[in-house]
Amino acid sequence: MTESTHPQAQRIEAGDHRSYIKLALSLATQSPPKPTNYRVGAVVVDVATNEILATGYTLELPGNTHAEQCCFEKLAKKYGVETSKLGEALPGEVALYTTVEPCSQRLSGNLPCVDRILAIGKKIKTVYVGVHEPDKFVSGNSSKQKLKEAGIEFAHVGGLEKEILEVATAGHEKST
Numbered sequence: 001m002t003e004s005t006h007p008q009a010q011r012i013e014a015g016d017h018r019s020y021i022k023l024a025l026s027l028a029t030q031s032p033p034k035p036t037n038y039r040v041g042a043v044v045v046d047v048a049t050n051e052i053l054a055t056g057y058t059l060e061l062p063g064n065t066h067a068e069q070c071c072f073e074k075l076a077k078k079y080g081v082e083t084s085k086l087g088e089a090l091p092g093e094v095a096l097y098t099t100v101e102p103c104s105q106r107l108s109g110n111l112p113c114v115d116r117i118l119a120i121g122k123k124i125k126t127v128y129v130g131v132h133e134p135d136k137f138v139s140g141n142s143s144k145q146k147l148k149e150a151g152i153e154f155a156h157v158g159g160l161e162k163e164i165l166e167v168a169t170a171g172h173e174k175s176t
Contacts, residue, residue, distance in 0.1 A: 014050040017157045020097040021130045023055075025164055028067070028099050031058040033171025038133075040100045040168060042067035044075065047093040047125065054078070068102055068113040072120070087121035095126045097157075099164045101133040104142040114143040118150055126153040130164040136172070 012019045020043050027041030037058060044054045056070030065073070072083055079089035096102075102113035117124055133141040144154045 012050070014047075017097070017128050017155070018159060020045065020095075021099065021128065021157045021160055021164075024067075024097050024099045025130065025160060025167060027055055027057040028164075028167045031060070031067075034059075035172050037064075038100050038168040039170055040067040040098060042071050042096065042098040044071045045095045045097065046091045047095050048091060053090075053094065064108050064110060066103065066110075066113050068096065068098055069110075069116060071096070072116055083116075084119065087119070087123050090120065090123040092123070093125045094123055095128060096124050097128045099130040099160075100168055101129045101131065101141055102127065102143045102147075103133060104146065112143075114146050117152070118146065122151065124152055126155055128155045128157050130157055131161050131168070132156070134165070134169075136169075 012023065024041035024043050027043070028039045031039035033039060039058050041057045042055065043052055045051065046053055054071040054074045056067045056074065058067050059065055060067070060070045061073055072086060075090070076083040076086050079086070081089045096117065102117060104112050104114045106112050117127065127147055147154045
């Protein structure tokens with residue numbers, strides 16, 4: 001099971017962070033619009049080989065799943081390990097691209113995405129985000145701080161904020 005066959009993936013050069021965020025954005029559009037969550041896309045890349053290891057989007061897998069969680073669950077299945085052992089199975093350096101900053105709190109009680117990233121350990125060297133999480137559901141997202149404290153780089157990839165927020169908030173009530 002390889003994810004690198006995604007049509008857009010064949011054209012992405014190593015280090016082209018904007019194109020990986022665009023790929024994540026295309027994945028986010030597959031998430032069903034709901035008033036209670038953001039539509040987010042995520043991509044996990046092996047930095048050494050520029051291979052896409054997994055892709056995911058909000059609610060892709062059963063349950064109230066977030067995009068990053070879907071990537072990690074697919075990777076655990078791919079490598080035949082529990083998600084708690086994923087750090088032992090991943091290549092030496094991976095990057096996570098996500099359209100919206102990983103959540104630091106889940107109102108559903110599920111494990112926040114930032115804690116899932118931290119549980120993987122130092123294999124994820126950089127988290128690239130298209131936008132910071134808006135304060136609509138949970139205010140004061142602390143993911144950036146938690147990642148930096150753990151030695152994981154947090155990088156904002158600018159230029160697609162308007163498009164990302166349009167997709168992310170589809171299904172939300174628009175304020176007038």
